[in-house]
Amino acid sequence: MAALPIYENRFLDKFSLKGRTVVITGGGRGLGLTFANGLAQAGANIAVIDIAAQPSEAFSSLTYGGQYLYYQADVTNYEGLGKVITQISKDFGGIYGCIAAAGVHVDKPFLDHTPKDLDVNLNVNVKGVFYTVQHCARQMKEQSTGGSIVAIASIAAYKAPAAHSIAAYTASKYAVRGFMGQIAKELAQYQIRVNTVSPGCMQTELLQMVLDEHPERLPLFAGTCALNRIGQPQELCGMLLYLMSDLASFTVGQDFIVDGSSV
Known part of the structure; x- marks a missing residue:
């Protein structure tokens, strides 16, 4: 039997993203901005897409x-996003990675959910991810x-969270998976390697708004x-770095739970 191949001595170099362009939606704040910061430190060029007219001050850092x-x-x-992604490819000379992190959630009892609440969640969390990836x-x-x-999914697609009332959000994350x-x-x-990451309860601006009220x-x-x-949001960066790197060359079609063991 032939000997199994081994990595060359500079194993950690395979984590480098130097010169590679990664598109991150929802990267103007929250988890997306944290991902941008983490991957930039690994050498990646970052193209952030967000709905806000101007980037946050943190993006300038x-x-x-x-x-x-x-x-x-x-x-x-769909058409507007497609034009922007085409422009990104021109500006950077190509696209290597994509992290579909843009998302919203409505926190209210199921019986109080409106058709608009459902539409908002499905439009951003499902259609937005589908369009971005395509x-x-x-x-x-x-x-x-x-x-x-x-694509960023959620632990909510595995287990109903006791502290949230997010039926429409949960439906959207099941769809993404x-x-x-x-x-x-x-x-x-x-x-083209495609995977998802399902974070657990993370300290985000959206969560802080809930905690401020409750x-x-x-x-x-x-x-x-x-x-x-x-x-903490930065605790997801290791998984994102792995999936964007050459070390994940045989990792396809998986969902990675990063939740502190809540399932």
Whole structure:
């Protein structure tokens, strides 16, 4: 039997994203901005797409030596988003990675959900992810360079959270997990790796808004996982770096739970 191949001595170099452009939706704030910061430190060029007219001041702090540009777009506008992603490819000379992180949620009892609440969640969290992945994948196929695509799902697609009332959001994240598995099968032939990440309860601006209004929920949120605390956004960056790197070259069609063990 032939000896199994081993990595060369410079194993950690495979984590480098130097010169590779990663598109991040929802990257103007929250988890998306944290991902942008983390991947920029690994050498990636970052193209952030967000609905806000101007980037946050924190975006300007990306000073790690790469190229970082901000683009305004609504991920639910199929044609508008497509034009922006085409422009990104032109501006950067191609696209290697895509992280579909733009998302919203409505926190209210199921019986109080309105058709508009459902539409908002499905439009941004499902259609927005679908559109983003499709546009980026088309660029990657045209380039014939392969690439890595990650959609941000949620632990809510595995377990109903005790501290939230997010039926429409949960439905949207189940949908993301479902169609990304199918997309992974179809795009693998182009050497485009597709995976999802399902975060647990994370300390985001949206969560803080809930806690400001309902401080009594803090023990419920913290108690959702074995570590008995709320996760920090940067604790997701290791998984995103792995999935964007060459070390994940045989990782396709998987959902990675990063939740402090709450399932």
